[in-house]
Amino acid sequence: MMRLTINGQMMSLEPSPQTVADVILRLDLSVKTVVVERNQTILTREMHVHTPVHEGDILEIVHFVGGG
Numbered sequence: 103m104m105r106l107t108i109n110g111q112m113m114s115l116e117p118s119p120q121t122v123a124d125v126i127l128r129l130d131l132s133v134k135t136v137v138v139e140r141n142q143t144i145l146t147r148e149m150h151v152h153t154p155v156h157e158g159d160i161l162e163i164v165h166f167v168g169g170g
Contacts, residue, residue: 104119107161120155121151122150138164
């Protein structure tokens with residue numbers, strides 16, 4: 103189990119995610135436009151699959167929803 107702060111809330115994820123992409127999938131945020139900040143560093147979309155997450159990381163995740 104890994105504890106992360108996501109959008110200001112402490113969350114425990116099990117099994118432990120390995121990358122930012124794993125976290126996005128676990129939160130069911132498989133939308134095209136997702137902006138992620140990890141420990142105050144903004145990540146490009148390409149970086150999600152290569153950026154590891156560690157116990158205690160702070161993630162801010164913003165996704166956009168279209169509508170009219």
